[in-house]
Amino acid sequence: MSTYATLHNDLLRQHHRWATLGDAARLTRYEHALARVIAHTWGSCEDCGQGIDERRLQRDPTATRCWACANSPGALG
Numbered sequence: 001m002s003t004y005a006t007l008h009n010d011l012l013r014q015h016h017r018w019a020t021l022g023d024a025a026r027l028t029r030y031e032h033a034l035a036r037v038i039a040h041t042w043g044s045c046e047d048c049g050q051g052i053d054e055r056r057l058q059r060d061p062t063a064t065r066c067w068a069c070a071n072s073p074g075a076l077g
């Protein structure tokens with residue numbers, strides 16, 4: 001099983017969990033992450049295109065920006 005397939009399954013599980021709990025904000029984040037996994041862009045920063053730090057992704061698999069971009073002035077997260 002590829003890393004992406006494993007990741008996809010994990011995200012689907014989390015997605016299902018937030019759907020059950022009715023957490024719309026998290027659901028949206030996981031849906032976005034799932035779309036990025038399918039498009040094979042997951043793990044790349046949406047702003048600068050650099051790889052997002054692994055520890056950051058382990059903490060939050062729905063992160064869409066690298067640390068530098070997420071913490072740059074005016075960034076929305």
Ligand SMILES: [Zn+2]
Nearest residue numbers: 045048066069
């Ligand atoms: Zn970046």
